[in-house]
Amino acid sequence: MGIVSPGFFGRRGSGDTKLPPGQYLTHDFPVLSAGPTPRIDLDSWQFVVTTEIGQRKQWSWQELTSLPSEDITKDIHCVTKWSKLGTHWKGVPVETLLADVETAADYVMAHSYGGYTTNLPLEDLLNGQAWIAYQYDGAPLPPEHGGPARLLVPHLYFWKSAKWVRGLELMLADEPGFWETAGYHDYGDPWREQRYQGD
């Protein structure tokens, strides 16, 4: 236990909601990004998977949204301390997009419109753990929350759920992405409070 703050009681939740350490509950949907929100035209939007030997597989907006989709209800945890419970999304499982891709890679770099990147282990994107999400709460995903489409990996801190995603690059070795280079953790498990490098 940390240093007790004299006279601090705090606003506890109902007691039965379990949040990762250091997180608090919000009913808003805050926005965290490093720069302006990119606006992306659906006609030129593309999603590209690139393998470690440079093979590419790509989808247009029409193609992606025609794939079988899932309705997803998950808690999300942002490294800036807020958590939001039971958020509703619709999207395509990442494993669907990787189904026909031959790779020996263990890591993935997610690339976004606007230039952001984030790194993840490939196994964290498979088995019903990650989606390319394009609807939030029954409506098209708004640009400030990552629309037209974002990666959704709710079991990791939310910066791993790259907004404005435009592709996944499969890699044999791990490399830090944008936020990770700026000092955030390479893996980012909220339950182990892996916020920053060294946690």
Added chain:
Amino acid sequence: MATLTERRRETDSAATLVFDVPDWPGHLPGQHVDIKLTAEDGYSTERSYSIASPAEGDRIELTIQRVHDGEVSPYLLEGLGVGDPIEIRGPIGGWFVWRDTDPDPVVLVAGGSGVVPLMAMVRARKAAGSRIPFRLIYSVRTPEDMLYANELRARVRDDMGLDIAYAYTREAPPDWPGEVGRLKLATVATHGWPPDLMPACFVCGPTGFVEAVADILVAQGHDPRKVKTERFGPTGT
């Protein structure tokens, strides 16, 4: 572990807290710290606060704006006593920072308490004797909400190469010649830098404010990669 050594009033709803943090490693202007509060039974919660002061030994200053019914900000403003210990972690963030070796002119756009990390940049510029031209556009609700009002007035006079423009969203001073309302493209274009100078742009404030201003800067022609943002709060109001 840190100790509160002083609390200075800034406005009716904000104060600057000075902490002594032994072995503080130093920081860059724009970085923040995480504060962790723990109750007697072990319940704890954390929030982020930007550092308002430039690097200066073991001392850091934070400026806290009260959020109505907030869990942490009212405690920091009233509960925590001078001499009390507190858990502070940092410095954090390697992106929303200004380095005095960066050659580009700088435009800072602040909404409300978003001025805090930008003030650290203004102060660090002076402390480093930098001649990089800085322009600050500072939007507040009313004149009474303005943080650092006297210091900003003095700095415009004394810090060569610092310009400041103010904007009021609810209520302006009596003799105010401009409009009252949300920041507009025209204000940012007039009081910022033209895009061809390739300025470094820093925008900080409530989420809605940052979204709007970052869009304006991109619409004005600034390279999105030169626009760095820090979003303080979930709501835009």
